[in-house]
Amino acid sequence: MKNLILSMLLMGATFVNAQDRYSKGMEKAFELWQNQKMVEASNLFERIATAEPDKWLPYYYVSQINTIISFGEKNEEKLSKQLEKAKEFIDVAKAISPNNPEILIQEALINTAWIAFDGATYGMTLSQKNAQLYQKAMELAPNNPRVILSKAEWDMGSAKYFGKDTTPYCKDVERALELFATFKSETPFYPTWGEERAKEVLANCGK
Structure with a gap:
């Protein structure tokens, strides 16, 4: 009995230490990202993902960073490597956490980076x-502000492309901004981005 209790305590301590390492690693990765050390942050998230194969968030952030740095990239070879890595990691995240609206948005962002690079080549297939992706995300999480904002921005971009008025989508951005004030997740390191972007979009809405 004594040995059993000791074993349980040791297992508990191991779990706590593992969680502590995960938390410290994630915090360090975010610190690097905040200091504009994007490659270093991505590499650290990747190491955490390798050590924590059952957690979707490190995979998500590797994908997100590689996508963000691809916008504006002119070198096709470099862009391809970054976006292929982004897709590889978001696919793993999706396998860990199916039907996750945050992952669906990130997947759409990868497609948008390809379209921004070469609309003539990728526009038709990836736009569809x-x-x-946005429709599915809305069905899964109609009150997630990132889902509402991302879909609204996508709809605005499509409207502009076809010479249509973007004003009807301003109300969606307003709603997203309202929801950012109250949206909470109990999952540590859950995505929080979008509020500042919503303010920027709303400031220029309908112009």
């Missing part, structure tokens, strides 16, 4: 995929 994005419409489906």
Whole structure:
């Protein structure tokens, strides 16, 4: 009995230490990201993902960073490597956490980076995929402000492309901004981005 209790205590201590390492690693990765050390942050998130194969968030952030740095990239070889890595990691995240609206948005963002690089090549096929991704995300999480904002921005971009008025989507951005004030997740390191972007979009809405 004594040995059993000791074993349980040791297992508990090991779990706590593992969680502590995970938390400290994630905090360090975010610190690097905040200091604009994008490659270093991505590499650390990747190491955490390798050590924590059952957690979707490190994979998500590797994908997100590699996507963000791809916008504006002119070198096709470099862009391809970054976006292929982003897709590889978001696919793993999706396998860990299926039907996750945050992951669907990130997947759509990868497609958007390809479209921004070469709309003539990727516009038609990936635009249709994005419409489906945003629709599914809305069905899964109609009150997630990032989902509402991302879909609204996508709809605005599509409207501009076809010479249509973007004003109807301003109300969606307003709603997203309202929801940012109250949206909470109990999952540590859950995505929180979007509020500042919503303010920027709303400030220029309908102009």
